[in-house]
Amino acid sequence: MTVTPAPLLEIRNLDRSFGEVRALKSVSFDIGENEFFALLGPSGCGKTTLLRVLGGFEQPDEGTVMLDGSDLLSIPAERRPVNLMFQSYALFPHMTVERNVAYGLECEKVPKDEIRQRVGDVLATVGLTDKRSALPNKLSGGQRQRVALARAIVKRPRLLLLDEPLSALDRKIRAEMQMELKRLQHEVGITFVVVTHDQDEAMSLADRVAVMDHGEVRQLDTPLNLYRRPRSLFVADFIGTSTILRGRRVNAQWETPELPPLACGDDCEGALAVAIRPESVRLTSDSDASTQVRGIVSEVFFQGDHAIAQVRVGEVAFLVSIREGTLPERGASVGLSWDEGALIPLVEE
Amino acid sequence: MTSSAKREARRSTNSDGPLLRALTTIPALAYLLIFMAVPLVLVISYAFLTSGRFGGVRLPVSFESIARLTQPLYRDVLFTSILTAGAATLIAFLLGFPAALVITRLTPKWQTVALIAVVLPFWTNFLIRTYAWIVLLNREGLFNHALANVGLGPIDVLYTRSAVVLGLSYAYIPLMVLPIYASLQRLDPSILEAARNLGAGGWRRFRTVLLPLTMPGIITGALFVFIPSLGNFVIAELLGGGNSQMIGNLIRDQFLKARDWPFGSALSLLVLALLVIIVMAQARASRRTREWSA
Numbered sequence: 001m002t003v004t005p006a007p008l009l010e011i012r013n014l015d016r017s018f019g020e021v022r023a024l025k026s027v028s029f030d031i032g033e034n035e036f037f038a039l040l041g042p043s044g045c046g047k048t049t050l051l052r053v054l055g056g057f058e059q060p061d062e063g064t065v066m067l068d069g070s071d072l073l074s075i076p077a078e079r080r081p082v083n084l085m086f087q088s089y090a091l092f093p094h095m096t097v098e099r100n101v102a103y104g105l106e107c108e109k110v111p112k113d114e115i116r117q118r119v120g121d122v123l124a125t126v127g128l129t130d131k132r133s134a135l136p137n138k139l140s141g142g143q144r145q146r147v148a149l150a151r152a153i154v155k156r157p158r159l160l161l162l163d164e165p166l167s168a169l170d171r172k173i174r175a176e177m178q179m180e181l182k183r184l185q186h187e188v189g190i191t192f193v194v195v196t197h198d199q200d201e202a203m204s205l206a207d208r209v210a211v212m213d214h215g216e217v218r219q220l221d222t223p224l225n226l227y228r229r230p231r232s233l234f235v236a237d238f239i240g241t242s243t244i245l246r247g248r249r250v251n252a253q254w255e256t257p258e259l260p261p262l263a264c265g266d267d268c269e270g271a272l273a274v275a276i277r278p279e280s281v282r283l284t285s286d287s288d289a290s291t292q293v294r295g296i297v298s299e300v301f302f303q304g305d306h307a308i309a310q311v312r313v314g315e316v317a318f319l320v321s322i323r324e325g326t327l328p329e330r331g332a333s334v335g336l337s338w339d340e341g342a343l344i345p346l347v348e349e
Numbered sequence: 350m351t352s353s354a355k356r357e358a359r360r361s362t363n364s365d366g367p368l369l370r371a372l373t374t375i376p377a378l379a380y381l382l383i384f385m386a387v388p389l390v391l392v393i394s395y396a397f398l399t400s401g402r403f404g405g406v407r408l409p410v411s412f413e414s415i416a417r418l419t420q421p422l423y424r425d426v427l428f429t430s431i432l433t434a435g436a437a438t439l440i441a442f443l444l445g446f447p448a449a450l451v452i453t454r455l456t457p458k459w460q461t462v463a464l465i466a467v468v469l470p471f472w473t474n475f476l477i478r479t480y481a482w483i484v485l486l487n488r489e490g491l492f493n494h495a496l497a498n499v500g501l502g503p504i505d506v507l508y509t510r511s512a513v514v515l516g517l518s519y520a521y522i523p524l525m526v527l528p529i530y531a532s533l534q535r536l537d538p539s540i541l542e543a544a545r546n547l548g549a550g551g552w553r554r555f556r557t558v559l560l561p562l563t564m565p566g567i568i569t570g571a572l573f574v575f576i577p578s579l580g581n582f583v584i585a586e587l588l589g590g591g592n593s594q595m596i597g598n599l600i601r602d603q604f605l606k607a608r609d610w611p612f613g614s615a616l617s618l619l620v621l622a623l624l625v626i627i628v629m630a631q632a633r634a635s636r637r638t639r640e641w642s643a
């Protein structure tokens with residue numbers, strides 16, 4: 001996968017504190033042209049603060065941001081080629097859908113005919129042509145969200161920032177809107193930065209994801225790599241599910257309390273812990289020579305196309321994904337096995 | 350329990366019984382009757398009677414007082430009163446809106462302090478506060494001293510219409526600040542940020558977002574300042590000297606000096622009619638804002 005051709009946005013060493021709270025701690029990364037970038041992290045980790053710095057509503061204590069090679073932070077908010085879709089949508093309640101969307105173009109003094117044309121096009125894109133004369137309070141949540149989106153993209157910004165764009169929507173509309181966002185991004189060719197605390201959303205939408213925690217970017221990678229090669233306990237735990245075994249590598253084997261030593265590769269040298277994803281683990285029969293540990297099935301969670309079994313080996317709970325065959329009974333004694341490469345080394349907390 | 354019985358039970362707990370209802374509504378009705386309806390009926394009927402020799406009214410029914418309202422002298426007094434009260438309202442808005450805006454930007458603790466400071470003058474005597482302006486504005490007062498210090502003046506502000514406008518806007522500005530503050534408080538700050546993000550500079554944000562969204566508060570504040578200003582006669586008397594009569598002075602004089610109660614009542618009705626029109630216009634305007642604020 002090719003990423004960041006020429007960086008559109010270069011963020012360097014951003015710091016921002018609110019009294020005792022350090023909302024951003026030396027945040028640095030690049031965002032490429034036309035990239036769909038996601039900021040993912042638990043509540044209060046500084047995602048909104050970062051977007052507000054980019055939008056110009058918050059000045060960082062330290063650090064620089066370059067957009068297209070020129071200093072973004074010295075431009076006042078109203079003149080930045082950056083549009084923000086607010087967490088609360090922030091539609092103008094006294095204006096119709098059409099006037100909400102036209103507002104940004106009127107500010108730019110775009111000719112009236114062109115405004116009408118562009119507003120019409122964008123409303124068609126988001127499927128709100130028949131609601132053009134409605135006031136925002138007459139719209140459903142999903143429709144409001146699309147107005148907010150239309151209002152932001154009609155300006156054709158260099159960078160579109162979306163703060164939890166889908167969090168107010170129920171599951172089904174949410175999935176539809178995710179598809180729509182992705183389609184829009186291809187269609188209009190704008191660089192998207194989406195904030196979310198929903199890992200599935202980040203993973204399914206984004207080209208790259210920055211995982212944040214307590215104001216720090218803990219890891220920045222493609223969704224696939226984040227899932228396959230999390231660097232830290234935090235990321236392994238935050239993204240997907242896994243069994244985490246703290247311990248250390250001794251004589252090319254992973255030593256962890258309560259389990260026999262497990263075969264592991266050289267990359268586990270120096271790690272704090274290893275993670276094992278449920279789909280890397282197999283249930284084995286009694287006679288299977290590859291069996292590494294034995295345990296008791298304590299729970300089975302049926303998930304539709306697969307099931308997750310929780311298998312207790314002493315105090316350790318392994319998660320096993322089962323895609324075919326019969327599901328084990330609770331209380332059954334089973335063997336578990338995995339390939340050596342299934343152990344993902346975690347080098348940070 | 351059947352569903353109709355349930356409904357019955359609910360109704361009886363909701364309606365609180367006729368006795369309780371009477372006990373709670375009769376005082377309010379009595380209040381309205383004694384302090385609103387009776388005076389109103391009196392004023393209306395006095396306006397259509399003949400003046401008594403030493404005040405009061407007597408028969409026969411007469412339309413003379415109503416007819417006198419159309420005389421240019423009185424029309425002019427009404428007109429300048431409207432202008433004076435309007436100017437006071439405008440000044441109160443021009444000072445009160447920024448003040449309310451600044452207050453909403455303070456931390457919650459300082460907001461409370463500022464709001465108390467805004468209403469504090471209401472707890473001191475109205476006359477004393479107005480006398481204070483005489484001290485400030487007269488030829489030897491603080492205002493002219495300050496002017497002299499920068500090489501200007503002295504200016505005779507006291508006993509002019511400007512002094513009346515100033516006094517009125519000073520007296521009623523808290524009634525402008527409070528409703529505007531309340532509507533600014535209700536405004537979601539991200540709406541203004543959204544306007545800014547879409548490229549609107551300060552003036553455009555004020556004109557297209559801040560002003561329309563706080564209009565209900567502004568209209569309320571304007572009415573709260575305009576209505577008492579129009580009827581006020583104390584400030585005109587103390588700060589305006591002899592030649593800055595307001596309609597309020599005229600009405601008072603009809604009752605206390607000229608002893609022409611019917612004409613005083615007719616003038617009062619005129620003011621009342623004007624206020625009814627203004628309040629109706631306000632009700633229409635607020636109906637429109639309710640449409641989007643629901």
Ligand SMILES: Nc1ncnc2c1ncn2[C@@H]1O[C@H](COP(=O)(O)OP(=O)(O)OP(=O)(O)O)[C@@H](O)[C@H]1O
Pocket residue numbers: 018021022023041042043044045046047048049050197
């Ligand atoms: N204006 C402010 N004043 C004081 N503290 C603030 C302010 N804005 C943010 N913070 C603090 O900074 C931290 C990061 O806040 P931020 O809003 O960026 O989090 P977030 O990642 O967007 O969270 P969420 O997912 O809940 O929206 C939080 O601890 C928050 O309390």
Ligand SMILES: [Mg+2]
Pocket residue numbers: 047048049087163
């Ligand atoms: Mg947030």
